Amino acid sequence: MKQTNKLRYYHWRGTNSAGRKVSGVIVGFQEQEAREKLLEQRIQVKKIKRRNPSTFARMKNKMEATDVTAVTRQLATMIQSGVPVVQSFKLIAESHQKSEVRATLSQINKQVEAGASLSKALRTSSPLFDNFYCDLVATGEETGHLGQIFERLATYREKHEAMRKKVIKAMIYPGMVTLTAIIVTVMMLVFVIPQFADIFQSFGAQLPWFTRQVIKASNLLTSNGLLISLSLIAAIAGFAVSYKKSPRLQLAVSRWSLRFPILGTVFMKATIARFARTLATTFTAGIPLLSGLQSAGKTAGNLHIQRAVEQAHTAAAAGMPLYLSLRQCNEFPELMLQMVMIGEESGSLDDMLNKIANLYEGDVDNTVDNLGKIIEPLIIIILGGLIGGLLVAMYMPIFTLMSVIG
DSSP, rough: OOOOOEEEEEEEEEEOOSSOOOEEEEEEEEEEHHHHHHHHOEEEEEEEEOOOOHHHHHHHHOOOOOHHHHHHHHHHHHTTOOOOOOHHHHHHHHHHHHHHHHHHHHHHHHHTTTTTTTTHHHHHTTTTTTTHHHHHHHHHHHTTTTHHHOOOOHHHHHHHOOOOOOOOHOOOHHHHHHHHHHHHHHHHHIIIIHHHHHHTTTSOOOOOHHEEEEEEHHHHHHHHHHHHHHHHHHHHHHHHHHHHHHHHHHHHHHHHHHSSSHHHHHHHHHHHHHHHHHHEEEETTTOOOHHHHHHHHHTSSSHHHHHHHHHHHHHHTTTTOHHHHTTTTTTTTHHHHHHHHHHHHHHHHHHHHHHHHHHHHHHHHHHHHHHHHHHHHHHHHHHHHIIHHHHHHHHHHTHHHHHHHO
């Protein structure tokens, strides 16, 4: 069961070992933790009061996935250098800047000192230590290679976060262009088109069909702008709520995202890279292939691919080779399947999976770097069609101004 306690600020007053009055603030999940820390410092507590941190303080001290990655890398370095696990957690907790990280690591350390396994302590401390992370740590405890496991976990998480940043980078450029096009179009319809409409109305003549439609759109937006905005917000909110509650909608969106022009290729390659990297990490750590296949499907980052991997897991559990199990899903590229087949036949599946991950990570990197050149023609067409179309609609009556006046 994951830890659900919230981080609290405990303001205290008391006396130190010299009898002097002291006060301060300790961050922790429970008041007992704060009292134990003060007891270790030989402070006699006179008064302690719990307060909720401000929103800014909570955001500043919140433990993120990147913090887990940094802690994992530090643990790998310390444990492989011969520092005991308990001492490693204590040193990292004392030196970390974020209060929630310090409190979480201290809680883990306390459980381990009380006799709990490290994997169990991690599993109950924070949802950021997911099942994949904890299962690998449990394997490291059983085999006695905990340092190597943390090294593999750190490398895996660093590559996973690098891939995530690349995917986000791929979405920023087209997203900004789309937003700019929408803003410019709305501003023209609200502020520019009405000025032309007033001029054309004074002509008292029939306007071109295209111009009339643009003016109608402008009138609709200016007269019902608030209603349209509220409707859009309600539609987006409704979609978000439905997406969270409907697995069928999540599956449809995940499937559609892989079919989206240009960006769909980036998403697909990034998903394959994550899948291959996770499966390689679990397989190298000594986790059975079928268990690793389940973990790899859950961490792929796409529900459609996860369902496909679940089908492959069923086939592999029945005795079918992995590459045939993946092939029957009709979702994975042939190059990947051929490489998996070679890895299985040669007994070097983990190495081949890492090569697959490196290959597709490189493809994503190259695509993201060249994304501007790839979609630039499409951007020109979209912006030209929107802005140019509005300008043509407004200048069409001017081109025939003499005949209209006559």
